[in-house]
Amino acid sequence: NDYLVENGTMRSYGSTTNPRYVAETQNFTDDVLRLIGSANASYQPLKWLNFNYRAGIDTYRDSRSMTAPGFQGLIGERLVEENGTDAFPGMGLVNNFSNNFRSINSTFIASLTHTNADGLGGTFRVGHDLYNRRIERHAVEGSDLTVFDWYSLNNAKFLSGATYEEDYRLMGVFGELSLNYKNYLYLTLTGRNDITSSLVSPNNSFFYPSASVSYIISDHLKLPAVINNAKLRFSYAQIGKDANAYSTSQGFASYTGLPTGVTGFTRPSLLGDPSLKPEFTDTYEGGFNVQFFGGRLGLDANYYSSLSKDQIISVPISSSTGYVTAAVNAGSMSNKGIELTLTATPLKLRDFSWETTLNYSVNKNKIVSLRPDLKEIKAFDEHGYLNARVTMKLIPGEAYGTLYGTEFKRYFTASEIAAGLDKSAEASDPSRPLLIGANGFPIVGLAADQKKLGNVQPDWIGGWNNNFRYKDVSLNVLFDARIGQERYNQLANYYSAFGMAKRTENRNDHKVFEGVLADGTPNTKEVWLGQGIDPSTNVNYGDGYYRLYDRGVSEPYVQDASWVRLRSLSIGYSLPKKWINNSFVKNVNLSVTGNNLILWTDYDGFDPESSVTNSGSNIDGFAGMTYPAVRSYLFSINVGF
Numbered sequence: 001n002d003y004l005v006e007n008g009t010m011r012s013y014g015s016t017t018n019p020r021y022v023a024e025t026q027n028f029t030d031d032v033l034r035l036i037g038s039a040n041a042s043y044q045p046l047k048w049l050n051f052n053y054r055a056g057i058d059t060y061r062d063s064r065s066m067t068a069p070g071f072q073g074l075i076g077e078r079l080v081e082e083n084g085t086d087a088f089p090g091m092g093l094v095n096n097f098s099n100n101f102r103s104i105n106s107t108f109i110a111s112l113t114h115t116n117a118d119g120l121g122g123t124f125r126v127g128h129d130l131y132n133r134r135i136e137r138h139a140v141e142g143s144d145l146t147v148f149d150w151y152s153l154n155n156a157k158f159l160s161g162a163t164y165e166e167d168y169r170l171m172g173v174f175g176e177l178s179l180n181y182k183n184y185l186y187l188t189l190t191g192r193n194d195i196t197s198s199l200v201s202p203n204n205s206f207f208y209p210s211a212s213v214s215y216i217i218s219d220h221l222k223l224p225a226v227i228n229n230a231k232l233r234f235s236y237a238q239i240g241k242d243a244n245a246y247s248t249s250q251g252f253a254s255y256t257g258l259p260t261g262v263t264g265f266t267r268p269s270l271l272g273d274p275s276l277k278p279e280f281t282d283t284y285e286g287g288f289n290v291q292f293f294g295g296r297l298g299l300d301a302n303y304y305s306s307l308s309k310d311q312i313i314s315v316p317i318s319s320s321t322g323y324v325t326a327a328v329n330a331g332s333m334s335n336k337g338i339e340l341t342l343t344a345t346p347l348k349l350r351d352f353s354w355e356t357t358l359n360y361s362v363n364k365n366k367i368v369s370l371r372p373d374l375k376e377i378k379a380f381d382e383h384g385y386l387n388a389r390v391t392m393k394l395i396p397g398e399a400y401g402t403l404y405g406t407e408f409k410r411y412f413t414a415s416e417i418a419a420g421l422d423k424s425a426e427a428s429d430p431s432r433p434l435l436i437g438a439n440g441f442p443i444v445g446l447a448a449d450q451k452k453l454g455n456v457q458p459d460w461i462g463g464w465n466n467n468f469r470y471k472d473v474s475l476n477v478l479f480d481a482r483i484g485q486e487r488y489n490q491l492a493n494y495y496s497a498f499g500m501a502k503r504t505e506n507r508n509d510h511k512v513f514e515g516v517l518a519d520g521t522p523n524t525k526e527v528w529l530g531q532g533i534d535p536s537t538n539v540n541y542g543d544g545y546y547r548l549y550d551r552g553v554s555e556p557y558v559q560d561a562s563w564v565r566l567r568s569l570s571i572g573y574s575l576p577k578k579w580i581n582n583s584f585v586k587n588v589n590l591s592v593t594g595n596n597l598i599l600w601t602d603y604d605g606f607d608p609e610s611s612v613t614n615s616g617s618n619i620d621g622f623a624g625m626t627y628p629a630v631r632s633y634l635f636s637i638n639v640g641f
Helices: 019-025 414-418 490-497 502-506
Strands: 027-046 049-070 091-115 120-145 156-181 185-196 205-216 227-241 279-292 297-309 312-316 325-329 331-348 352-370 377-382 390-394 402-405 451-455 460-470 473-483 486-488 558-560 563-574 587-601 632-640
Touching: 049 120, 312 377, 402 486, 451 486, 451 558, 490 502
Parallel strands: none
Antiparallel strands: 027 049, 049 091, 091 120, 120 156, 156 185, 185 205, 205 227, 227 279, 279 297, 297 331, 312 325, 331 352, 352 460, 377 390, 390 402, 402 451, 460 473, 473 563, 486 558, 563 587, 587 632
């Protein structure tokens, strides 16, 4: 217990809080009870008519509690601010939180099927779909404990509470007509109309259709013997999407932070828009699938082009309005790309086989337009020291996921500027020479003058899966890759500030920065990278290069985050049938699987996949102080009866 002094309070060094003490004294418990269930019923009164109904429920209760001891006032005791609230730092706390969630799915489908003597067959389906969700959250926090380690709300001098309730319902009716001619030509038409509780009439009801056609060439025409299957497909689909719950609300919210016994109401953080419309995405796709040599070699290719209109986004607005964000139909965005899948069985022997699959995809994205009163949207930002903040902005003409931040200024000659080569007003250009100030250090851009530094979307995504089998032993190896993406490495910015980054090990060296002065002459001034007074020249360099310059600019920390990863490796063994022939056991398989085993990347953060946002967010590219992905091992036994 070296984190404690004799009286049981925190032992620390210097003025910092001992993280071990905080971890040992803060207690967090989480109790989850969850039920997931479904039911399905089908009835066929006639040969050509079928009714199907299925329903499902997902409900859980999540109860959490957190406690921390308060300040005792003992001689020499240190106040641990983390063991308290913002209002009463270090004075102890008890926090009770409950989250109740319930969702219900209900789908009814009636199907009519018919085939005539001319080879024309079809199925017509009509149905009804319902999704209903209810969420209740309650939190009570007690702070400033009278008895420092009695974790009861009755022992707290100050109580604050919060309640959130959400009811959401989406109901849809749909129809589908599927036609096929002699099992080689297929046409499918669909239509769906949704009614949502998150939009206001008449915008709460919206219709969207789709159509697809496929042609199996190999079932219609005689092809060369090496081609055993060939298929063409084309489709158009429109998808409608509603808003989050209460995005149209302009009501009030409870005022938090008032003394116990005092209630009040104020504007919520989100400004709703009663005229909000659903967003629609129109997608056109075309592709083909062809297999050769009895299925030993196959290629699947697909091209798509989509346009999303009236996208619903919560945009930041001026705090003078009393709100933080506003829900708006922000604009439109396009996506175009290709997807390729190559499958092959290079080896297929009696006791040994090797099957392999290669995936490759490219997506090109562009913000087509924003509503007239918006020039840009700040989708997300993350701070850094001094001027090193990085922002993801949505700007017409740019790709989604573009990162902006401060840069080291670059030099252009007057003739280069006249020729239009200077694009520094929009984006950083690391290929240009650094602009060096009269003091010998690179010049850093202003905080308000952010430049384009990179994009979080990869140039391409790939995967390579291999299955090997030798008699009863199998081996599966999966690699995947994301190439050509950037990420803001906030941790590296902090490491630079505190001298923990390897590149700061030269902080006591002298250096002449390669670059040019404003007059175009090469820089020759030698400077010291250290802090304080240079022992060689007696010049005072203050906090030094890494704290005054390097940590205060975004550019070095928006890094190439391309990676290749051995995603998983699995070895399995199936017991020979002769071992279990006379038992009630039909098959037994033993396997060992390792996930996230090897990572190849030049990114110097913990993990190029780490993100401060949750997995469901469309915001990526901000690593923050997150942990690397977990490496896991799984041992399993599967028995069939």
